[in-house]
Amino acid sequence: MNAMTDMHLYRHLDEMAPWNDRLQVLEVIGVTDETPDVKTFTFRSDAQTWFRYKPGQFVTLELPTADGPLMRTYTLSSSPSRPFSIAVTVKAQPGSVGTRWMFDNLRAGVRIKALGPAGDFTHHNHPAPKYLFISAGSGITPMMSMLRWLNDCAPWTDVSFVNCARRPEEIIFRKELELLGTQMPGLTLGFLIEERSSSRESWFGHMGRIDAVRLPLLSPDFKEREVFCCGPDPFMRAVRGMLEAAGFNMRFYHQESFGAPPAETLPAPADGPGMEVAVEARLPIRFADSEVDGECLAGQTVLQAARASGVRISAACEFGLCGTCRVRKISGAVDMNHNGGILDDEIAEGYILACCSKPLSALEIEA
Template sequence: MPDLSLYRHLDEMAPWNDRLQVLEVTGVIDEAPDVKTFTFRSDAQTWFRYRPGQFVTLELPTADGPLMRTYTLSSSPSRPFSLSVTVKAQPGSVGTRWMFDNLVRGSRIRARGPAGDFSHHNHPASKYLFISAGSGVTPMMSMLRWFNDCAPWTDVAFINCARRPEEIIFRKELELLGGKMPGLSLGFMIEERSSRESWFGHMGRIDAVRLPLLSPDFHEREVFCCGPEPFMRAVRSMLESAGFDMAHYHQESFGAPPVETPPAAVPDQADAAAMAIRFSDSGVEGRCLPGQTVLQAARANGVRISAACEFGLCGTCRVRKVSGEVEMSHNGGILDEEIAEGYILACCSKPLSPLEIEA
């Protein structure tokens, strides 16, 4: 007997709420060597609202305890009944390997988000240039799928780089979209040939010579770049050298920006300036030293608050502030309405007064 709740209209359903509901795996697909797409639905038959290019943080229940991992969504919100992440297992991967070994159809895991500002919705333009390498294709795929569903005439130049032909993620779908979307131009580039698959396209790395060949009018485009950090640094440097207006350049990165270490305080002074902090759910009362965040104070007092990025981007460490004031410097991991409800990000919030936190 089919589940009749699956046949409800969108206006009869509520949006997914990461505080109340979990994700259920509905499919696992092999995309390329060591690359899989995991598709999820809500366990409560709700729909997903997010911007193309955003990410979620998955809480993986490993044998050593919950493990937080942040993954960009490769699906499009134009198809709101499910969402997908496409992940590549790098050498030494722990979370991704756990997903490969343990997530099957019917598995359920907790998730936080969606979050992030890397989306064409935030930077509307008449022309776009997507530049990706490896699994950095995932946010571009989310945006391109949205364009295909909602604005297929959009002018998009897409340069997708990989090590070998068989490692081009979504290659078949991209080629199919290239035949359907009149404004889409594709440029694949590989670094080395393969015995598994013939190749007659571009070879090498994207540089100042190849970029104008693949996108002659790149100066007129809104540029989105995602890939390994060295790749993004090279692209950024190349565009700067070409005189590109970097106000129209956007890149996705989960690496924390450099943080200056505050000067060490004299012990007596630090103790005198420490703020009282109470973690109401745990029944723990402690002190937050000058320069410490709520997350650091929680760890120092033996209280567990989940955290992934730890610089205010992913939203995993969101907790509710019962009383007190904080200085919060986040990177988009919390919504204005959540702040109005009393929520803070523990990783980037420092007490300005004695605090009580639900944790």
């Protein structure tokens, strides 16, 4: 039976269970060209479950490349207000491996593994009467997820949406944004491009790079707003510097970055603040699923010990953000310094993040 006419697809939400990344995989149901080098990939669960996440969160995809599985983290551009599918919108950067593989191989019906959702970059964690979403390039994706949710659930919300691109044809989601601008009475759009179109399209909007002069033109009351920023690191540094120079209260500034955070921002070890632990030079570690006995040298993480023992544990960010390397601890103690990639209830169930957990005793894990 054709999948599109399968009556099992027509189920009410209360007849379905939430998607579980430990049990189910994703199936591609659509590929959309957004700009010449940007595509949106839409997925459903192969078990016909629904997706529960916060707008602005990300997932980690396991891409089965010819050289072996490749882990890549992408922000969801879809909204949880439409829970039957999820979507990621990705840009093929020069030299990119994972994104280029997706462009060349992902078609309707293809199935891939995924982990998540994860991440704290969401307006749900920072409710405010007025928002400023400011982005550049593919950094627009979490902003689009949040704006789509607001359009579905709170369309009267006061949102100043500023997006920067190199040329007009590179503004991702431009047509949809302009349509939302006619539907959401509190939405103000501001586009800023660096150079005119290479085609015949006329441009009558703002030009140049975001700076202390242009930001007030695009969002005059930016000091009164909860600010969310996403884009290339130089762009985010520039925005942050402008806001600080303008006297903006940085408690109301949030940015998304998949770079490693400074060490001082990491939470205290799970075993307690200020706790000094003497760790032996070598500790035995048992990888139960692989039936491998190894050892962890002083200072090594569980992930490093696994690799040294020939045991594969999936990992993407490797600093405790994405949650890809989550494994269950059967016995033993660890010092885990993570950056939000694991939930408290998962820790209570015995899970750890291998990339940022160092054994404090003999250890056995499911891997």
